[in-house]
Every structure is written in structure tokens, then in C-alpha cells.
Amino acid sequence: MPSEPRHVWVDGALADADARHLSAFDRGFQLGDGVFETLRARGGRSTELDQHLARLRASADGLGIALPPTAEDTITRGIDALLKAEGLATPDGDAAVRITVSRGPFLGRGLLVPPGAIDGATVVVQAWPVTSVPAELIERGLHVVTSAVRRDPSSPLGALKTTSRADHVYARIEAHKAGADDAVFLTIDGYVSEATTANVFCVRGTRLETPSLDCGILAGTTRDWLLGWAGRSGLEPIETRLLPGDLATADEAFLSSSVAGVLPVTRYDAHTIGDGKPGQWTKRARADREAFIRDGSGATTT
Amino acid sequence: MPSEPRHVWVDGALADADARHLSAFDRGFQLGDGVFETLRARGGRSTELDQHLARLRASADGLGIALPPTAEDTITRGIDALLKAEGLATPDGDAAVRITVSRGPFLGRGLLVPPGAIDGATVVVQAWPVTSVPAELIERGLHVVTSAVRRDPSSPLGALKTTSRADHVYARIEAHKAGADDAVFLTIDGYVSEATTANVFCVRGTRLETPSLDCGILAGTTRDWLLGWAGRSGLEPIETRLLPGDLATADEAFLSSSVAGVLPVTRYDAHTIGDGKPGQWTKRARADREAFIRDGSGATTT
Numbered sequence: 001m002p003s004e005p006r007h008v009w010v011d012g013a014l015a016d017a018d019a020r021h022l023s024a025f026d027r028g029f030q031l032g033d034g035v036f037e038t039l040r041a042r043g044g045r046s047t048e049l050d051q052h053l054a055r056l057r058a059s060a061d062g063l064g065i066a067l068p069p070t071a072e073d074t075i076t077r078g079i080d081a082l083l084k085a086e087g088l089a090t091p092d093g094d095a096a097v098r099i100t101v102s103r104g105p106f107l108g109r110g111l112l113v114p115p116g117a118i119d120g121a122t123v124v125v126q127a128w129p130v131t132s133v134p135a136e137l138i139e140r141g142l143h144v145v146t147s148a149v150r151r152d153p154s155s156p157l158g159a160l161k162t163t164s165r166a167d168h169v170y171a172r173i174e175a176h177k178a179g180a181d182d183a184v185f186l187t188i189d190g191y192v193s194e195a196t197t198a199n200v201f202c203v204r205g206t207r208l209e210t211p212s213l214d215c216g217i218l219a220g221t222t223r224d225w226l227l228g229w230a231g232r233s234g235l236e237p238i239e240t241r242l243l244p245g246d247l248a249t250a251d252e253a254f255l256s257s258s259v260a261g262v263l264p265v266t267r268y269d270a271h272t273i274g275d276g277k278p279g280q281w282t283k284r285a286r287a288d289r290e291a292f293i294r295d296g297s298g299a300t301t302t
Numbered sequence: 303m304p305s306e307p308r309h310v311w312v313d314g315a316l317a318d319a320d321a322r323h324l325s326a327f328d329r330g331f332q333l334g335d336g337v338f339e340t341l342r343a344r345g346g347r348s349t350e351l352d353q354h355l356a357r358l359r360a361s362a363d364g365l366g367i368a369l370p371p372t373a374e375d376t377i378t379r380g381i382d383a384l385l386k387a388e389g390l391a392t393p394d395g396d397a398a399v400r401i402t403v404s405r406g407p408f409l410g411r412g413l414l415v416p417p418g419a420i421d422g423a424t425v426v427v428q429a430w431p432v433t434s435v436p437a438e439l440i441e442r443g444l445h446v447v448t449s450a451v452r453r454d455p456s457s458p459l460g461a462l463k464t465t466s467r468a469d470h471v472y473a474r475i476e477a478h479k480a481g482a483d484d485a486v487f488l489t490i491d492g493y494v495s496e497a498t499t500a501n502v503f504c505v506r507g508t509r510l511e512t513p514s515l516d517c518g519i520l521a522g523t524t525r526d527w528l529l530g531w532a533g534r535s536g537l538e539p540i541e542t543r544l545l546p547g548d549l550a551t552a553d554e555a556f557l558s559s560s561v562a563g564v565l566p567v568t569r570y571d572a573h574t575i576g577d578g579k580p581g582q583w584t585k586r587a588r589a590d591r592e593a594f595i596r597d598g599s600g601a602t603t604t
Contacts, residue, residue, distance in 0.1 A: 004409040008326050015326075017409060022331060024310050024323040024426045030402060031467040032334025063468060064475050096411055100332060107306040107319060109398055109430045111467070111474035111498055124326045128411045148458045152490060156450045157472055164466030165333040165413070166365060170459055172413035173366050188454060188490050196413055 007085045009078040009125035014085055026122055028102025031111070032164030034122075035059035036100040038197075039221075039258050040130065040293055044089030046079055046097060047258070047293050048221045055161065055221075056099060062160040065103045065121055075099055078125040086127050094130040096259040099123070100163060133260060137181070138286075141266025141278045142255065144195060146244065147171035147183040151193040151216030158216050168196045182255065184247075184268070187216050192242040198257040199223040200265075202242065202250035203235070203281045209246070212239040222256040222289065229288060235281065244269070252279030254286075261293065262286035309387045311380040311427035316387055328424055330404025333413070334466030336424075337361035338402040340499075341523075341560045342432065342595055346391030348381055348399060349560070349595050350523045357463065357523075358401060364462040367405045367423055377401055380427040388429050396432040398561040401425070402465060435562060439483070440588075443568030443580045444557065446497060448546065449473035449485040453495040453518030460518050470498045484557065486549070486570070489518050494544040500559040501525040502567075504544065504552035505537070505583045511548070514541040524558040524591065531590060537583065546571070554581030556588075563595065564588035 005017045015021055027033035036059075037052040046052075053072045060067045068074075079097055080089070088095040104118040149167045151158070175183040175196070184200060185193040192200055193216040201223075202209045208230040211217050230237035247253060248271035255263045262285045264278030307319045317323055329335035338361075339354040348354070355374045362369045370376075381399055382391070390397040406420040451469045453460070473485040477498070486502060487495040494502055495518040503525075504511040510532040513519050532539035549555060550573035557565045564587045566580030 010326055017327065018325070020322045020324060021326040022322060022324045022328070023320070024312055024317075024402075024428070025319070026324070026331060027471075028331040029324060029328060029336070029404065029426075030338075030400075030465065031471055032465050033468060033471050034331070036332075063472060098332075098411070100326075102331065109400070109428075111471050112478055124331075126326070126411075148456075150454055150456065152452055152454060154450075154452065155469075157468060160468070162468040163332065163334050164464075164468035166335060166459060166462070166464040166466035167457075169329075169333055169335050169413050170365060176414055 003129065005086060005126060005128055007082060009082045011123055012074065012078070014081055021124070022122065023105035025105045025107050026102055027104060027106055027113070028100070028122060028163055032162060032166070033063070034100060034102030034163035035063060035065065035161055036098060036163055037161065038096065038098045041079065041083060041088065041093070041095040041097050041127070042293050043091045043093055044080070044083050045296070049076065051221045052099070056101065059160040059162065060101055060121070062157070063162065065101060067101065067121055071123070075123065075125065078123070082125050082127045088127055088129060095127045096130050098126045102163065130259060133263065138264065138278065141264035142181040143179070143267040144182045144184050144265055145175055145178045145180040145269055147174055147185050149185055150188045151185045153187050153214050153216040155216070159218065161218055172196045185216070186244065190243065191215050192244060192247050193217055195255050198255035198260070198263070200247065201226065201254050201256060202247055203252035203279060204250050206235055207238050208235040208281070209238045209240055209242060211242055215241060220256060220258065222258055222261065225289065225292070226256055226285060229285065233284065233288070248273065250274070252282045254282045261289045305431065307388060307428060307430055309384060311384045313425055314376065314380070316383055323426070324424065325407035327407045327409050328404055329406060329408055330402070330424060330465055334464060334468070335365065336402060336404030336465035337365060337367065337463055338400060338465055339463065340398065340400045343381065343385060343390065343395070343397040343399050343429070344595050345393045345395055346382070346385050351378065353523045354401070358403065361462040361464065362403055362423070364459070365405070365464065367403060369403065369423055373425070377425065377427065380425070384427050384429050390429055390431060397429045398432050400428045404465065432561060435565065440566065440580065443566035444483040445481070445569035446484045446486050446567055447477055447480045447482040447571055449476055449487050451487055452490045453487045455489050455516050455518040457518070461520065463520055474498045487518070488546065492545065493517050494546060494549050495519055497557050500557035500562070500565070502549065503528065503556050503558060504549055505554035505581060506552050508537055509540050510537040511540045511542055511544060513544055517543060522558060522560065524560055524563065527591065527594070528558055528587060531587065535586065535590070550575065552576065554584045556584045563591045
């Protein structure tokens with residue numbers, strides 16, 4: 001069990017993690033009316049911070065949450081302060097960082113906030129030590145199942161990373177009940193979308209396939225990196241529509257996310273993927289991504 | 303502008319409304335990992351409290367949020383204490399009450415909470431004076447538009463009233479931008495579902511039509527009451543699938559919700575409903591529902 005955070009950064013200042021920080025009237029608590037980003041910081045350096053902050057602002061804009069023009073600077077300073085306070089800014093520090101922005105506290109009632117009724121967004125930064133994914137799990141690979149929750153690719157909120165995440169919580173509980181490690185959402189027309197906190201990839205011959213942006217996915221920063229990595233590494237990157245059968249019959253499969261990086265998938269519903277062990281491309285992608293996070297290099301280990 | 307609440311009830315005790323009540327690690331704030339109910343209390347008496355508490359527990363169960371067996375009693379006492387503190391328990395007191403339950407604060411990271419990692423759910427009760435819907439709005443009727451957000455009737459979360467409400471906030475902003483009062487969701491196969499905080503009804507001849515439970519709706523307590531009221535009042539209650547054209551060509555249309563009661567709809571997208579004025583059945587439904595809330599009578603005003 002990793003140690004629990006001792007601090008949290010709330011609206012410009014560090015606070016004790018076990019204090020009370022927020023109003024019960026906060027729209028984030030009341031309505032999931034917020035957005036977030038999760039990223040990895042090694043040695044005190046946040047990986048792909050600019051991309052995460054750009055997506056945070058795009059998500060906030062999409063929901064009409066006003067972020068001041070200086071929010072990026074403020075949040076960056078907040079991350080630095082928190083990593084230091086948590087002892088995670090050391091050269092070998094390895095942290096998962098979450099930035100959460102809600103519309104703020106509103107003492108009135110209703111979905112619509114009148115202009116001027118909220119002073120400003122609530123901004124929270126949290127950090128946890130990254131506990132290595134257990135070696136046994138990397139060795140056996142993840143088992144994933146199909147969630148009963150489906151994605152509508154036409155949703156105007158599809159590209160927004162909102163804190164309205166009950167669907168994701170539910171799907172993760174579904175997976176847990178099925179004895180699996182994660183769940184994959186399908187679109188309403190039956191294509192593979194994404195896992196609860198990760199993008200999905202398949203290797204088939206020398207093709208690296210992943211659901212295209214019209215499959216109800218969030219364009220993960222690690223996904224973007226992997227599409228570039230494939231081209232440099234001898235795989236043809238393909239964004240396409242994948243049926244569940246395509247995933248089940250792939251040579252290799254893996255999930256990608258900012259904090260966990262690349263995680264092999266060896267079982268999907270009742271199907272064994274490939275020979276049931278993490279594949280060679282998957283291992284290489286994981287190693288290269290970890291190297292990139294560690295020292296910022298994009299070089300492959302060819 | 304109604305006066306702002308001075309108190310809020312959090313986890314068993316009254317607190318100042320402008321205090322800090324919650325941890326930033328609360329799953330409600332982090333993930334919209336919570337459920338809620340909104341109800342109306344007149345003269346200190348909560349309308350249909352049992353139904354609301356039953357639905358709250360069903361929603362919590364659906365998300366796997368553990369509520370103690372005594373939660374209903376505790377929440378009922380919380381409502382009473384808060385209404386008194388806010389001066390809303392007087393004979394002419396008229397309050398909107400919201401009960402919000404989240405999974406609670408979790409200092410760890412991730413969608414799945416290990417067993418025992420959370421002491422208990424966070425339970426919040428809020429109350430506001432019901433400010434009468436402006437007479438002009440009742441006179442002209444609401445204008446509603448179709449949201450770009452669609453509902454998947456097969457969602458396992460469809461019957462759960464979760465706090466993951468970004469879709470609803472978004473739709474209400476859509477309506478506001480279109481100069482309308484509310485938005486209506488359609489299902490992914492094109493049927494009318496519900497408005498952002500209300501069920502939808504149409505009057506056609508002597509039929510009272512409303513989307514059936516397989517249209518991605520929440521079964522509102524006011525909807526249930528209206529279906530019974532119709533039978534007593536000379537209307538045939540019909541739960542069915544309605545196309546947008548059915549709503550546009552109805553003789554009358556209205557929305558129903560716990561706090562606002564029955565609200566006439568006179569415009570839907572580009573269509574004028576009926577003669578563009580609130581209909582007679584709508585007015586009668588509104589009056590009868592208000593009488594029921596006021597003195598608990600179910601009698602119609604025939």
C-alpha cells in the first residue's frame with residue numbers, strides 16, 4: 001500500500017491532505033461539473049505538460065468553465081510546490097499528478113449558473129508516488145472485459161475530459177466483479193472505443209492499430225506518442241475502426257495511459273490474445289515509453 | 303434573486319453554508335462518483351419523501367456506494383434540522399431540498415476503491431426557498447430545444463441518478479445559447495427522452511403521452527403522480543415512444559419535476575405547440591399538482 005498524500009494544492013496554496021478544502025456547494029461535487037488531467041512527473045519534471053494543460057483548457061472551454069489566462073502558470077507552480085512538499089521532486093521521484101478544475105462553488109440552485117454568480121473555478125492538484133505496476137501483472141498481462149456501458153461518438157462532450165466519470169467507475173467495478181483488470185467500452189455501433197483510463201492498441205503483423213478519433217475516445221498524449229513511436233520503430237501506425245473480434249484476434253494488444261504507460265493485454269472477454277503472453281512489440285513499446293518519461297528521449301531501443 | 307442558504311447539513315451536522323465542508327479527495331468532486339435526489343418540502347413536509355429516499359438508495363446500490371441501513375432516518379432528520387435552521391419549516395415554508403451522497407473521500411488514486419479504504423459515504427443536504435416560477439413564464443410557456451447530447455436507453459446507469467451531470471449542464475448551456483429555457487434529449491435511435499431536469503408530457507386529444515421507461519428516462523416521482531392523476535381526471539395515460547414530430551404536433555406539452563412541478567411548453571425547436579399558449583389540461587395539471595404538494599390531497603379540481 002503506497003503512503004498516502006500529506007498535502008494537496010487547492011486554489012493557489014498547499015493544504016493538509018486530511019483537511020476540508022471545498023464547499024459542499026462546489027459544482028464539481030454537486031454535478032460532476034468539472035474537468036481534469038492526469039500526468040506523470042519523473043524527477044520533478046512533468047511529462048508532456050504542455051499537451052495536458054492544453055487539453056485541460058480545451059475541456060474547460062467546452063463546458064464553458066472560465067479559466068484565467070494565467071491558469072497554466074499557476075497550475076505549473078502548484079505542481080512544483082506539491083511535488084516538493086511530497087518529496088517527489090527528487091531526481092528519482094516518480095509521481096502521478098492529477099489536476100482537477102471545477103466550475104466552482106455556487107450557492108444557488110440549478111444547472112445554469114447566472115453570469116457573475118461564481119467568483120472563479122476551483123483548481124486542485126494532487127500527487128501520489130507512482131508505485132511500479134506489479135511485475136507479475138506485466139508478466140501475465142491484463143485481462144479486460146467489455147463494459148455494458150457504450151459510447152456515443154457523436155457526443156459533443158466526447159472530447160472533453162470531464163469529472164462526470166460515474167460511467168468509468170461503474171465499468172471498473174464491472175471488470176472487478178468479472179475478475180478482470182479493466183473494461184473496454186464499445187461505441188453504440190459496436191466498435192472498440194477505449195478502456196476506463198487508457199487507449200487500446202493492437203499489433204497485427206507490422207501494423208499498430210488503434211481506434212480512430214471518431215470512436216468516442218479521448219486522444220491520449222501517450223496514444224499520440226505511440227503513433228509517432230510506431231513510425232520510428234518499424235510499425236505502421238493505423239487509426240481505424242476495430243471490432244471486438246479484431247481485438248480478440250490480434251497478435252498483441254496493450255493499453256496506454258499517462259501514468260501506467262504501456263500495459264500488455266493478454267485476455268479479452270473469453271479470448272486469449274496471441275500466445276497469451278505479452279508480445280515483443282508491447283514490451284518494446286513499454287520500455288521505450290518508460291525511457292522517454294525517465295529522460296525525455298524519444299529514441300527507440302532498436 | 304433569492305436569499306442564499308445560510309446553512310448546509312453535512313455528514314450528520316449543520317454547518318455554515320460558506321464554510322469548507324469536503325475533502326478535495328472526495329470521490330464526488332473527483333469523479334462525479336455520487337448520487338442525488340431533489341424534492342419539494344412545503345410547510346416542513348417533504349413531498350413523496352419515501353419514493354425519493356428509495357430511489358436514492360437504489361441509485362447508490364447501482365453504483366456500489368454503501369449507505370448504512372439507518373441512512374433514511376438520518377437524512378430525514380437532516381432535512382428537518384436544515385429546514386428549521388433556514389426558516390423553511392414554517393406553515394407557509396416552501397423549499398427545494400437536495401440530498402447528495404458520494405462514495406466519500408479516498409486518499410488513494412484510481413477508479414476502483416479497495417475494500418475498507420473509505421470510512422463511509424459523504425451525505426449532504428441543502429435547502430433553498432422555492433421562488434415561484436415567474437408568472438410571465440407560466441403565461442407564455444417554456445421554449446425548449448433539442449440537445450446535441452443523446453441518451454443510450456441500454457445504459458446500465460440510465461436508471462441511476464448520479465452526480466455525473468456534465469451532459470445535463472452542457473445541454474442547459476446549449477438551451478441558453480439558443481435563447482431557450484430548457485433542452486430535451488433524444489435517444490440514440492431518435493425518440494424523445496427527457497428534459498435536463500424534468501420529464502416530458504404531451505396531450506393529444508384525451509391522451510396524456512409520455513416517454514416510456516425504455517427511452518433513457520429517470521422515472522420521476524411527479525411523472526408517476528401525473529400518470530395516476532390522468533386516470534382520475536379524464537385523460538388516458540400512455541407511456542410510449544414519441545418522435546420529435548409527435549412532440550411538435552401535440553395539442554399541449556409540459557415538463558414535470560419535483561420542485562418546479564408542471565411547466566407548460568409552448569415552443570419546441572422551430573415549432574409552436576398547439577396555439578402557442580399553455581393548454582387547459584396543462585394548467586389543470588399544474589394547479590392539481592401544486593394543491594397536492596400544498597396539502598397532500600390528490601383530488602382534482604374538476
